[in-house]
Amino acid sequence: MPSTPQRNAGQIGRATLSDVAREADVSLATVDRVLNKRPGVHARSIAQVHGAVERLNYRPDPAAARLARPHPHRVSFLLPSGTNTFVEMLREQIAGSDGWMEDHRVSAQTHAVDVFEPQRLARRILSLRGQCDTAVVMALDHPLVQAAIDELVAQGIGVITLVSDVPRSRRQHFVGIDNMAAGRTAGTLVGRFSGGVKGEVGVIVGSLSLRDHAERSLGFSQVMAAEYQGLKVLPPMEGKDDPKLTQQLSARLLAAHPKLVALYSVGAGNRGISATLKASGRAGKIVFVGHELTPAARADLLDGTMAAVINQDAGHEIRSALRLAIARLTREPVHADQERIRIDIYLKDNLP
Amino acid sequence: MPSTPQRNAGQIGRATLSDVAREADVSLATVDRVLNKRPGVHARSIAQVHGAVERLNYRPDPAAARLARPHPHRVSFLLPSGTNTFVEMLREQIAGSDGWMEDHRVSAQTHAVDVFEPQRLARRILSLRGQCDTAVVMALDHPLVQAAIDELVAQGIGVITLVSDVPRSRRQHFVGIDNMAAGRTAGTLVGRFSGGVKGEVGVIVGSLSLRDHAERSLGFSQVMAAEYQGLKVLPPMEGKDDPKLTQQLSARLLAAHPKLVALYSVGAGNRGISATLKASGRAGKIVFVGHELTPAARADLLDGTMAAVINQDAGHEIRSALRLAIARLTREPVHADQERIRIDIYLKDNLP
DNA sequence: ATGAAAGCGCTAACAG
DNA sequence: CTGTTAGCGCTTTCAT
Secondary structure: OOOOOOOOOOOOOEEEEEEEEHHHHHOOHHHHHHHOOOOOOOOOHHHHHHHHHHOOOOOHHHHHHHHHHOOOOEEEEEEEEOOHHHHHHHHHHHHHHHHHHOOOEEEEEEEOOOOOOOHHHHHHHHHOOOOEEEEOEEEOOOOOHHHHHHHHHHHOOOEEOOOOOHHHHHOEEEEEOHHHHHHHHHHHHHHHHHOOOOOOEEEEEEOOOOOOHHHHHHHHHHHHHHHHHHHOOOOEEEEOOHHHHHHHHHHHHHOOOOOOEEEEOOOOOOHHHHHHHHOOOOOOOOOEEEOOHHHHHHHHOOOOOEEEEEEEHHHHHHHHHHHHHHHHOOOOOOOOHOOOOOOEEEEEOOOO | OOOOOOOOOOOOOHHHHHHHHHHHOOOHHHHHHHHHOOOOOOOOHHHHHHHHHHHHHOOOOOOHHHHHOOOEEEEEEEEEEOHHHHHHHHHHHHHHHHHHHHHEEEEEEEEEEOOHHHHHHHHHHHHHOOOOOOEEEOOOHHHHHHHHHHHHHHOOOOOEOOOOOOOOOOOOOOOOOHHHHHHHHHHHHHHHOOOOOOOOEEEEEEEOEEEEHHHHHHHHHHHHHOOOOOOEOOOEEEEOOOOOHHHHHHHHHHHOOOEEEEEEEEEOHHHHHHHHHHHHHOOOEEEEEEEOOOOHHHHHOOOOOEEEEEEHHHHHHHHHHHHHHHHHHOOOOOOHHHOOOOEEEEOOOOOO
């Protein structure tokens, strides 16, 4: 029988680092080295520590760790440049979390990048080496980008993809929604809201080369084909997430398809579509479903121009990314349930 | 100009309690007394401390506070006894939060009460005096209950109402959804999903004397009356949240109304309705909308028996109640955005 | 390769 | 009414 632990023989309170040190018969510092995977510890000591941790059921105390750490965790956000309202909302949420971040010893920096250019994006990602402990990236899924992410991870930097995933990379986590499922949700909404009428359904994406847009569009088409045969989905048009362009495209769509029953906007630039619908006098008659609860979308929901909005909660995403970032460095367990980003459906009646 | 602060003249780092003590020219202990509103401090000192806090922009460090506190915050949950699946989910979430609670020095206890008996409930609430720092109560809105809550608050115990509010009481917070809005949401869902057909809509509540059920029912009727005149809402039937009873009621409903287009279940006991619908062969033909994403509801959504489920996230509610409970004792600011419970809409496609 | 010791910012006895 | 002091559990120099 090893040395008698003075505490926690039977879970009186919670085992502390000192308990572990005593049980493992090494010093506090050594335990710390093992737990934080720092080099220069004898294999024997490592084993002893792990044994003790196991036996005492040790769990680090995040508050104590946070208090003792002199330097903050640096997390860098890489967000698309441009005027996308949803990205703007993400920015606001980051800014709004500063109090929380201060409390948790994390400091954030936000960088804007042109996401549509893989080379530039990859270079920007690589430039984060040594600049931060965790990188949170809203990225385009491209081999160059994937390689850059993997390189960062190899350097010991945590990488979290946000909103749009790079699934084959070695990123630590993806924070965002299942876009296939989101597209299917749009499909069911459009199908049921159209009430058995026969006709055509328009789809406007930002760009089919964006993974999330392609996935949503696919999920949507699947449901429509399988469950709403009376509705014919027209080939998607690319609006580049630009209100000007989406306005033109939707105007053309309405002109060409007088029997248009519904319109699914996969990406951004919904203001353009909304304008067209209102101008044509068919707002509220055509079932218009889109993504992201921006102030404009909220207004469109309230006046009946939009039938439903599918949303991912920007605040939740930012908080989740932040929690995951520090969880890695403090080896805290993550509560998967809390980190799952929901596919929110908003009607005019359940707006937050 | 008062004594020169050695730090934080210009926000170098963050002001600490010692900074405040120095600036206010009192001791650490006095600052603590003031901030924690403990008695026995001269008015002058109080003013000095408040001034210093203001000037230095002091914010307490929750991690340090949590670390220093020897006793855990005791929070008591008062939940309805019985076999309601949603309440069961709340229980599980409480149990599942134990790690988090340990990390934050809070200990929880859960008590079961017969919520339908105001006297008993009020007595149970009062019995919490001195037993805990915060009480989280899923209560019935009744004068006796309200008085009991107010009494607890007067004793310095924080009270949080959960799921069902007691709005005229002095409770610190309500954690739950806007049930009127939830009812309206159900209305829009039923209205649009019915696709312009004319007919009758059944409503089954648990009990109209439950505030949340009454509110949902009201919101539902409002929307139906205002926006879907082709659909006639039948008078609500009381199913006591009991599957046996709801099964009987719904069977009677189907028999009496062959033209029944939709069914809105306001409370619990949806399994009974589902069984009736399946037995009658009209599952999927009648638009069935209900509340709370239980395992049974999830299955009904997937097989098409239910068209939509309106949910309040049990995990979110428990975490929120817990955060609010400790926020009061550590005077941390609450991030209203994060604590707002959403009215979730689930279709078969966006299940978590 | 390992240990001793000094805090992080706050709370709570315990003395005045 | 007010101040002094000893920790909470961990991280991190600095010695050894």
